[in-house]
Amino acid sequence: MATLTAALVSPRTKRLTINRVGLWLFILSESFLFGALLSSCFYLRGVAIPSDVNQLLGLGLTAILLLCSLTAYLSEACSAHGDQKGFQRNLLAPIVLGALFIGGVCVEWNEASSHFPPFSGYGTIFFTTGIHAFYVLSGLIALVVYGLGRSGRFTKGSYWPLEGPVKYSHFVDVAWVFIYPTLYRVN
Numbered sequence: 001m002a003t004l005t006a007a008l009v010s011p012r013t014k015r016l017t018i019n020r021v022g023l024w025l026f027i028l029s030e031s032f033l034f035g036a037l038l039s040s041c042f043y044l045r046g047v048a049i050p051s052d053v054n055q056l057l058g059l060g061l062t063a064i065l066l067l068c069s070l071t072a073y074l075s076e077a078c079s080a081h082g083d084q085k086g087f088q089r090n091l092l093a094p095i096v097l098g099a100l101f102i103g104g105v106c107v108e109w110n111e112a113s114s115h116f117p118p119f120s121g122y123g124t125i126f127f128t129t130g131i132h133a134f135y136v137l138s139g140l141i142a143l144v145v146y147g148l149g150r151s152g153r154f155t156k157g158s159y160w161p162l163e164g165p166v167k168y169s170h171f172v173d174v175a176w177v178f179i180y181p182t183l184y185r186v187n
Contacts, residue, residue: 016160023164027171033131034175038182041125049184050122052115054108058184061104062176065136068097069173072143076166079159087154091143091162094169098140105133125183132172132179139169 071093078086109127116123142165154162 019160019164023167027168030135030171031175034178037128037131038178041128041182044125045121050116052112053126053184054111055184057104057108057111058180061101061108062180064097064101064104065173065176068094068101069170071097072166072169076159076162079154079162080156082156087162095140095143098136098143098169101136102133102140105129105136129179129183132175135172135175139165139172142168 071090075087075090075094078084078090109130112123112126116126118124118127
């Protein structure tokens, strides 16, 4: 029976399964990294947040990332159903929103450096958000598959080059959902 089942599974399906398992293992390992950073944050500073933290900017960055995740999901769903126009429209939005997030982080860092320098306790923790910003930048680079999809490369059953980066983008957005209250809201 196992031989028959193995014979029915195509090499493409096996490769897709391996890709998906590999991505989930990568996401799991990165979750441990963010967990360690967040726990060190609480260990080093407790739950106090300086009054100079720009709450509104942090909330704006959060809204941008959540909207980015939604439009990336819509793009993937459109691709899965063969809707090329919906795919193109919805994938362009997370690319623009991700770039806007990176710009917002630069503004945030510029503002934050005058209130809590990187060598201070909170500054050290705050500026480790650069790791998250790097992940957002990596996700943006991965979403450049927009150019591939525009040429009609993705079909209903073949869109892994989009599915992988979108799932990665969701991970980055979920990580921010934990980072935001840790850096901006916990008191």
